[in-house]
Amino acid sequence: MTERLTIRRPDDWHVHLRDGEMLAAVAQYTARQFARAIVMPNLTPPVTTIAAAEAYRERILAALPAGTDFTPLMTCYLTDAADADEIARGYAEGVWAACKLYPAHATTNSAHGVTDIRALSSVLETLQRIGMPLLIHGEVTDREIDIFDREAIFVERTLAPLVRDYPALKIVLEHITTAEAAAFVTDAGPNVAATITPQHLHLNRNAMFDGGLQPHAYCLPVIKRERHRLAVRAAAVSGSPSFFLGTDSAPHGRARKEASCGCAGIFNAPYALESYLAVFDEENALDRFEGFASEHGARFYGLPLNEGTITLERREEAVPELIGAGDTAVVPFHAGQTLGWRFIG
Ligand SMILES: NC(=O)N[C@@H](CC(=O)O)C(=O)O
Numbered sequence: 434m435t436e437r438l439t440i441r442r443p444d445d446w447h448v449h450l451r452d453g454e455m456l457a458a459v460a461q462y463t464a465r466q467f468a469r470a471i472v473m474p475n476l477t478p479p480v481t482t483i484a485a486a487e488a489y490r491e492r493i494l495a496a497l498p499a500g501t502d503f504t505p506l507m508t509c510y511l512t513d514a515a516d517a518d519e520i521a522r523g524y525a526e527g528v529w530a531a532c533k534l535y536p537a538h539a540t541t542n543s544a545h546g547v548t549d550i551r552a553l554s555s556v557l558e559t560l561q562r563i564g565m566p567l568l569i570h571g572e573v574t575d576r577e578i579d580i581f582d583r584e585a586i587f588v589e590r591t592l593a594p595l596v597r598d599y600p601a602l603k604i605v606l607e608h609i610t611t612a613e614a615a616a617f618v619t620d621a622g623p624n625v626a627a628t629i630t631p632q633h634l635h636l637n638r639n640a641m642f643d644g645g646l647q648p649h650a651y652c653l654p655v656i657k658r659e660r661h662r663l664a665v666r667a668a669a670v671s672g673s674p675s676f677f678l679g680t681d682s683a684p685h686g687r688a689r690k691e692a693s694c695g696c697a698g699i700f701n702a703p704y705a706l707e708s709y710l711a712v713f714d715e716e717n718a719l720d721r722f723e724g725f726a727s728e729h730g731a732r733f734y735g736l737p738l739n740e741g742t743i744t745l746e747r748r749e750e751a752v753p754e755l756i757g758a759g760d761t762a763v764v765p766f767h768a769g770q771t772l773g774w775r776f777i778g
C-alpha cells in the first residue's frame with residue numbers, strides 16, 4: 434500500500450477567496466496547499482475592470498503572511514457591457530488569466546452576469562483570437578427548468594452551439610456535476626475542459642436530505658444523483674487532460690448557511706487535497722492524481738508547471754466542526770469526519 438504520495442505542487446483552478454474579513458480568514462488555506470489559484474470575480478461589486486482586478490490581487494497578497502509563495506490568477510467577470518478591448522489589454526498585461534461567464538442569476542453574486550451569451554460575439558471572437566480561456570458556470574437560468582436538469586440543458590442548448598461556432602475558443606466548463614457534462618467534455622477535443630470539485634466526487638443528492646435538511650451540502654450546481662457522481666468520478670480519475678482540479682471552495686459564514694434561505698457554496702479549501710486524494714485512492718488511481726492536480730490545468734491554460742513538490746501521508750486527519758470565529762466562522766466540507774490522508778507540505 435502506498436503510504437506517502439509526493440507530487441509536483443498543485444494548483445486550484447476555481448476558488449472563491451472573497452474579500453475583507455472573510456478573505457483574511459480563508460486565503461491562507463488555499464495558499465497552504467496550492468501554488469496558484471484561479472480566483473473567481475463574483476465579489477460585490479464584481480471584478481470587471483483591470484484596475485479592480487489589480488486592487489483585488491493586492492488585497493489577496495496582503496491577506497497572506499509575508500513571503501507566502503502563492504500566485505492568485507485573476508479573472509474578469511463578464512457582463513452585458515463587457516468590452517473586448519479592455520479584456521484583451523488586461524490579458525496582454527498579465528492581469529487576467531481568464532474571463533468568467535455567469536449566466537445572470539445562476540448563482541451567488543451573478544445578478545450582473547450575462548443575459549444573452551450570443552450578444553457577446555465581439556468578446557468571444559477576441560478571446561478565441563488571443564487564446565484567453567472562457568470559464569463558464571454552466572447552468573440555464575430558466576426557472577421553469579428543474580434545477581437538477583439545468584446543467585445538462587445548458588450543455589445541450591448553449592455550450593454545444595458555442596463550441597461549434599467558436600471551435601478554437603478555450604472553454605472551461607466549471608464544477609461539472611453530470612454525466613452529460615462529463616461526456617460532452619470527453620468528446621469535445623483539446624479546447625474544452627472541465628474542473629471538478631471534491632464535493633461532486635464524494636456526495637450525491639441524498640446528502641442534502643440526510644436525516645434532515647443539510648445546508649452544508651448545498652452548492653451550485655446542486656449535487657446530483659448517484660449515477661452522475663459516478664460519471665464525474667470516472668472522468669476525474671480517467672487520466673484525460675481535459676479534467677482538472679478546481680475546488681470551488683466557496684465560504685459563507687455559518688449563519689448565512691444555517692438560515693431560512695441558506696447560501697449556496699461549500700468551504701473545502703482547508704482539506705482539499707486530502708478530500709480529492711481519498712477519491713483517487715478509492716478508485717485505485719493514485720498514479721493519476723498528479724496529472725489531475727498539478728499538470729492538466731496548467732497545460733490547458735498554457736502556463737508552466739510548478740517547480741517543487743508536496744507530500745501527503747496515509748494518516749488520519751480529523752476535520753473540525755467549525756473553522757474560524759465570529760462572522761467568519763465557516764463549517765468546512767467533511768466537518769466532524771476523519772479523512773485517511775494528511776497534507777504534510
Ligand atoms: N458554488 C457555489 O455554490 N457558490 C459559489 C458560486 C459558484 O461557483 O457558482 C459562491 O460564490 O458562493
Ligand SMILES: [Zn+2]
Nearest residue numbers: 540570653654
Ligand atoms: Zn459557479
Ligand SMILES: [Zn+2]
Nearest residue numbers: 449473681683
Ligand atoms: Zn465557484
